[in-house]
Amino acid sequence: MVRRRAVRRRGARRLARPARVAPSLCAPQRRQGLTPPPPPRQAGPMDPLDRLDATIRSRRDADAGTxxxxxxxxxxxxxxxxxxxxxxxxxxxxxxxxxxxxxSEAADLVFHLLVLLADAGLSLDDVRAELARREGVSGHVEKASR
Ligand SMILES: N=c1c2ncn([C@@H]3O[C@H](COP(=O)(O)OP(=O)(O)OP(=O)(O)O)[C@@H](O)[C@H]3O)c2ncn1[C@@H]1O[C@H](COP(=O)(O)O)[C@@H](O)[C@H]1O
Structure with a gap:
């Protein structure tokens, strides 16, 4: 009886402990890129790209001289x-x-691309939505389905 209680206590302690994965199993997984990617950075007013996009659209009726x-x-x-x-x-x-x-050249490209999008009535959010729609579909798979 005493022995059975001790076994039960040991079992409970084992359950309370967080599961551990042997490091030898983790490292190769990380190397092969099987671990989940970090959570995406949140876009918003603090994102320089979003601020630039808003500034560009705010210039629609501005003075071309300034x-x-x-x-x-x-x-x-x-x-x-x-x-x-x-x-x-x-x-x-x-x-x-x-x-x-x-x-620097990529920044010039992105800047002018945002101006082109704004001129066409589109914003960074439209590009984001399109990229989100494509997320997880390999380019090879998409091409094969055409
Ligand atoms: N990020 C940029 C940005 N990147 C590049 N450029 C300008 O893009 C121009 C590119 O120069 P180029 O010589 O290639 O072109 P160009 O002088 O027009 O020559 P041509 O093609 O006409 O021959 C330069 O005048 C750069 O200063 C930019 N101009 C503005 N911004 C951003 O846009 C905001 C609004 O700018 P304004 O509308 O000027 O207030 C700014 O606060 C910045 O945040």
Whole structure:
């Protein structure tokens, strides 16, 4: 009887302890990328991209003499689209020849792309929604289903 109670107590202690996974099982899993990714960073007013997107849309009726974004809107969509093309080319050149300039060129590209989206009445949220819709579907799988 005394022995059975001791066994029961040991069992309860074992249940109360958090489950441990041997480190030898964890490490290879992490290396193979099988552990879940960290939670996504929350977008919102503190995100520089969201702030930029809002600033760009707020320039729609601004003075083209004082606002570069307003001057782009005033020139029209073909000119904005041309700027996106130029910045994309500069980004590609940086990636291949001047990697230290890649982040800066990518910022120019994203900035002009946001202006183009705004001119077409779209925002970063529309791009987010499209990317969310695609989430988890491999490009290979999507292509094969066409
Ligand atoms: N992030 C940017 C940003 N990135 C790049 N640029 C401008 O984009 C322009 C690109 O220069 P280019 O020589 O390629 O183009 P360009 O001078 O128009 O020459 P052309 O194509 O006309 O020949 C430069 O004037 C850069 O300063 C930007 N201008 C503004 N912003 C952001 O937009 C906000 C609003 O800007 P304003 O509308 O000017 O108040 C700013 O507070 C910034 O946060």
């Amino acid at each position: 606002s570069y974004v307003a001057s782009l809107f005033a020139k029209g969509r073909p000119k904005i689209a041309q700027k996106v093309g130029e910045e994309a080319t500069e980004t590609v050149i940086a990636a291949l020849a001047e990697p230290d300039k890649l982040a």
